Amino acid sequence: DTEVTQTPKHLVMGMTNKKSLKCEQHMGHRAMYWYKQKAKKPPELMFVYSYEKLSINESVPSRFSPECPNSSLLNLHLHALQPEDSALYLCASSPLSSGGRAVYEQYFGPGTRLTVT
């Protein structure tokens, strides 16, 4: 199974709502990632989890709150978003070598298209 799944596929939320995006992988990967992709732009890294611990936060606003409850799941909690946060949110995972350094390719999920109204 080389699949990363994301739910929901589409999400429309108001600026006062709280919602969560979910990502799941069963490949035994110990690194998981959140990316944000605006229309006609490349994906931009938001967060990296290594061994279920947050290892990289690319100065993302606190209205985005990641969570990694176990090695297979990654959540992104959303609160008080702005219309400019509307984008495709991509989750990815990759193996980590025994030294904890990721030297493998990242596998991406299909994304959640988020619209903030």
Added chain:
Amino acid sequence: SQELEQSPQSLIVQEGKNLTINCTSSKTLYGLYWYKQKYGEGLIFLMMLQKGGEEKSHEKITAKLDEKKQQSSLHITASQPSHAGIYLCGADRSGTASKLTFGTGTRLQVTL
């Protein structure tokens, strides 16, 4: 300016023709990844290049890495409609492959 520049930005080729997409980095490359994306969907991994001079092929797609020039090329032979999509190069900035920076993308259309 972008750290990773891809050229061309878009490409329309006739089915059966060959094409090349280039990716040039303004910073040191520790590794170079090629992905393909259909509009509004996730990224599909194509190839990873880690050493200067490395060349990899998969089906009709070949990628090369010129470490000295900090450049990679992706070549598609005898293009097919299934090759259509957006091709993204990704650079490993940290040596750990945890921090990937993506290029500007090349949109490929293949006409019949």
